[in-house]
Amino acid sequence: MDATLEQIGPRLRAARRDRGWTLEELATRAGMSSSTLSRLESGKRQASLPLLLPLTRQLGIRLDDLVPAGSGDPRVRRAIERRDGMVIAPLTLENSPVQAFKVTFPPRDHAPAPRVHDGYEWLFVLSGRLRLSLDDHEHIIERGEAAEFDxxxxxxxSATADGSAEVVSIFSASGERMHTHGAP
Incomplete structure (x- = not known):
C-alpha cells in the first residue's frame, strides 16, 4: 500500500481520540459498524470516499487532513520582482497560507499616496529606515523594529530620503496580492 494511504487510518484514529470519542460513538454518528471503523483505523480496510465522507463530517475535518502533505523540495525558488524601484524577493512557497517577502525600498523624499485594501501586514526592518504612513500618521520604523497593521x-x-530600506514583510493572502501584484 502507498505510504500516503497508510497514514489515513492513524490520522483518523488521532482525530477521533482528540475529540474523546470511542470507536462506537464515532461509528454510530457516521452510520457504520464499529468493526468497519476499527478496520479503517488499523489499515485492514481500504479507505474509500463513501466511508470517509461521513467520518470527516462528524469529526469536523477535511479529507486533506487525513492525507499528509507531500514533502517536495522545501526551497523557495520564485523569481525576484522589480517594480517602482522596489526589489521584491519571495521568502515563501507560492501555495503557503501566508506570504513573506524581503522588500528593498528605494530612498524617497515623500511618502507615496496611501492605499486601502483587505488584508493584514507584519513587517521587520532589516536595514535602513522605513516610513510607514498609517491613517494620517507618519511613523519611522528603524532597523531592528517591527510593526503590524490592518x-x-x-x-x-517607503524608505526615507537618507537611503534604501530592507524589510521582511508577512502578508495575509489578500494583502499579498495587493502589495506584490499592484492595485487592480
Whole structure:
C-alpha cells in the first residue's frame, strides 16, 4: 500500500481520540459498524470516499487532513520582482497560507499616496529606515523594529530620503496580492 494511504487510518484514529470519542460513538454518528471503523483505523480496510465522507463530517475535518502533505523540495525558488524601484524577493512557497517577502525600498523624499485594501501586514526592518504612513500618521520604523497593521486603514510604505530600506514583510493572502501584484 502507498505510504500516503497508510497514514489515513492513524490520522483518523488521532482525530477521533482528540475529540474523546470511542470507536462506537464515532461509528454510530457516521452510520457504520464499529468493526468497519476499527478496520479503517488499523489499515485492514481500504479507505474509500463513501466511508470517509461521513467520518470527516462528524469529526469536523477535511479529507486533506487525513492525507499528509507531500514533502517536495522545501526551497523557495520564485523569481525576484522589480517594480517602482522596489526589489521584491519571495521568502515563501507560492501555495503557503501566508506570504513573506524581503522588500528593498528605494530612498524617497515623500511618502507615496496611501492605499486601502483587505488584508493584514507584519513587517521587520532589516536595514535602513522605513516610513510607514498609517491613517494620517507618519511613523519611522528603524532597523531592528517591527510593526503590524490592518491594511484596511489608509497606509503607504517607503524608505526615507537618507537611503534604501530592507524589510521582511508577512502578508495575509489578500494583502499579498495587493502589495506584490499592484492595485487592480
Amino acid at each position: 491594511t484596511r486603514m489608509p497606509h503607504s510604505l
